[in-house]
Amino acid sequence: MNQNNLDACPGWQGHLQLTYGYSGGKTQAIEHRGTAPLKVQRSFYPESAAICHNTILHTAGGVVGGDRLNIDIDLQSRSRAVITTAAAGKIYGSNGALASEQIVQNVGENACLEWLPQETIIFDGALFDRHLRVNLAATASWLGWEIDRFGRTARGERFTHGVWKSATEVYRQGIPVWIDRQLLYGDDKIDLPNSLAGYPIVGTLAWIGAGNLESDELLVSKNIVVKARSLFDGAPSKIGVTRLTEGILCRYRGDSTTEVRRWFAAVWHLLRHSYLDSPPIHLRVWQ
Amino acid sequence: MDRENSTPDRQQLLRLLQLSSPLLPVGGYSYSEGLEQIIDRGIIRDRETLQAWIDRELQTGAIRIETAMVDRAYLAGMAGDLERACYWNQWLSAARETEELRLQSWQMGGSLVKLALELTPEIADSISAIGNPCNYAIAFGVVAQSWQIDRDATILAYLHTWVANQLGVGIKSIPLGQTAGQQILWHLQANIDALARTIPTLADGDLYACSWGLSLASMQHETLYSRLFRS
Numbered sequence: 001m002n003q004n005n006l007d008a009c010p011g012w013q014g015h016l017q018l019t020y021g022y023s024g025g026k027t028q029a030i031e032h033r034g035t036a037p038l039k040v041q042r043s044f045y046p047e048s049a050a051i052c053h054n055t056i057l058h059t060a061g062g063v064v065g066g067d068r069l070n071i072d073i074d075l076q077s078r079s080r081a082v083i084t085t086a087a088a089g090k091i092y093g094s095n096g097a098l099a100s101e102q103i104v105q106n107v108g109e110n111a112c113l114e115w116l117p118q119e120t121i122i123f124d125g126a127l128f129d130r131h132l133r134v135n136l137a138a139t140a141s142w143l144g145w146e147i148d149r150f151g152r153t154a155r156g157e158r159f160t161h162g163v164w165k166s167a168t169e170v171y172r173q174g175i176p177v178w179i180d181r182q183l184l185y186g187d188d189k190i191d192l193p194n195s196l197a198g199y200p201i202v203g204t205l206a207w208i209g210a211g212n213l214e215s216d217e218l219l220v221s222k223n224i225v226v227k228a229r230s231l232f233d234g235a236p237s238k239i240g241v242t243r244l245t246e247g248i249l250c251r252y253r254g255d256s257t258t259e260v261r262r263w264f265a266a267v268w269h270l271l272r273h274s275y276l277d278s279p280p281i282h283l284r285v286w287q
Numbered sequence: 288m289d290r291e292n293s294t295p296d297r298q299q300l301l302r303l304l305q306l307s308s309p310l311l312p313v314g315g316y317s318y319s320e321g322l323e324q325i326i327d328r329g330i331i332r333d334r335e336t337l338q339a340w341i342d343r344e345l346q347t348g349a350i351r352i353e354t355a356m357v358d359r360a361y362l363a364g365m366a367g368d369l370e371r372a373c374y375w376n377q378w379l380s381a382a383r384e385t386e387e388l389r390l391q392s393w394q395m396g397g398s399l400v401k402l403a404l405e406l407t408p409e410i411a412d413s414i415s416a417i418g419n420p421c422n423y424a425i426a427f428g429v430v431a432q433s434w435q436i437d438r439d440a441t442i443l444a445y446l447h448t449w450v451a452n453q454l455g456v457g458i459k460s461i462p463l464g465q466t467a468g469q470q471i472l473w474h475l476q477a478n479i480d481a482l483a484r485t486i487p488t489l490a491d492g493d494l495y496a497c498s499w500g501l502s503l504a505s506m507q508h509e510t511l512y513s514r515l516f517r518s
Contacts (some may be wrong), residue, residue: 165495183347183495193330194500195345202499229510237328240506242385249385251309251506252500 011066011097014038018072020052022079022111024187027052034061038069041086047281051080055285056117058089062112065127068090069101073210077108077137083282093125093162093210096155103132107140110210112276116268116283117137119201124186126162134170136177136208142170143271145205145264148182148256153200162186175276176207177246196253199238203252203260207271220248224274228261231266234259300439307444313398313423315448318391319456320505320514327462327511329469337362337457339470340500341450349384350449353424354482355489357445360417360428369416376417376425385505386500387518391452393420399431403430425483442447442483450475 016038026049026105029226032040039062056071061269063069075081091099113134122128123285134142150159163185170178184195210218220243228241228250238254250267252260269280278283309316322340324461325331331340344350356379362373383389400414410433417425424445431441456466509518
């Protein structure tokens with residue numbers, strides 16, 4: 001798409017719908033429809049029939065100002081899905097129009113979604129608004145991560161102008177359980193210790209488990225927090241781990257996609273082992 | 288505007304001073320909100336770096352969202368819409384950056400609720416409708432409104448006490464002289480005022496913050512070996 005033509009062209013209005021159902025021990029993508037530039041690749045089952053894996057593809061390669069992408073994912077009761085993306089997302093510099101990505105994920109009773117997209121590269125000058133809303137049934141659980149790189153750092157680019165907004169909002173039965181509203185203005189203040197502190201990459205991993213409503217105890221024990229911290233092999237000042245009322249939250253602020261991927265995958269495996277009774281699995285696209 | 292109407296009445300001013308006094312037994316002074324960790328790492332080390340940190344937090348930090356919650360609770364109390372206050376209380380619990388900050392907010396909120404019920408038992412209905420645990424910002428807004436303190440004054444007082452607490456941490460931990468602390472507070476007056484004017488204009492879709500520094504510092508504070516301030 002020609003960026004000079006934004007007035008004439010309103011940008012992509014892509015929509016992807018993915019619905020999972022569960023029966024006879026198998027989770028299946030019973031509905032998958034995508035309009036350009038969004039596509040979903042064929043389902044695969046690298047671990048068991050109960051857990052359906054899918055990869056979302058953005059066929060245009062990147063997102064420009066004016067693009068509006070909507071992704072709706074529904075997991076019916078007892079279904080389990082692991083979803084990733086085929087490549088790193090790219091948000092190009094804008095000539096004034098906002099690019100938006102609106103994702104809604106509905107997770108039914110005893111269902112579990114593991115949402116593991118590859119990182120997003122925010123080009124200098126990008127105007128990007130990402131909104132992820134997760135609606136959980138009483139016994140649903142959800143794991144999601146997000147890794148963002150500000151500027152094409154390999155060529156020395158920094159995020160010196162533009163706006164990045166990213167909201168993740170998880171509700172259970174209509175009640176907010178985790179609200180994360182992050183905002184970064186591209187300017188000369190990004191390197192202050194309050195924000196990026198000189199680093200180009202931030203990452204967030206959150207796990208929201210099916211809580212025990214009868215108990216005042218938090219779902220995740222302090223022991224799991226200590227273990228999650230110890231799985232990081234870089235400088236401890238780059239990471240933080242804390243407990244949510246119904247889960248755990250890990251943050252990374254650093255300079256290596258490999259480092260944060262490796263840590264998040266290790267924490268994911270720990271949480272899978274501890275709460276989902278599932279063995280670790282290595283995603284092909286992540287290797 | 289004549290002087291009579293532009294000046295908060297004397298009872299209101301006294302109540303405001305009481306609500307924002309360091310004597311208020313809610314324990315705000317015992318928390319550092321990540322500062323102790325950042326000072327321990329040498330990132331904040333003098334008057335300039337402390338002032339820059341607080342200034343940036345006022346411009347884009349989590350304190351904006353927190354103060355917007357004070358205002359939403361105040362408005363909900365004024366409209367008698369206690370379900371709304373209850374919703375924002377749940378929202379803020381979900382939006383707190385770390386367990387440490389959430390527990391701080393709940394402890395201080397609980398202490399303020401308890402105190403307000405001792406002083407003015409007639410506000411029990413509006414307070415109990417918020418639910419338990421109650422975040423400090425929500426309690427502050429509802430109590431200020433039921434004590435008939437002016438809305439803008441409530442916002443200013445909340446921001447002022449927050450900045451004063453942060454300065455208290457800096458003075459103890461860096462350490463800094465009392466005069467340096469007062470100088471920072473004086474310099475930040477315009478920024479506090481600017482934010483206080485912005486808060487009532489923030490729509491729900493504006494409630495964003497850049498809180499990477501605060502989040503990581505607070506998460507790491509839980510593991511700091513020797514601490515003056517609570518987790």
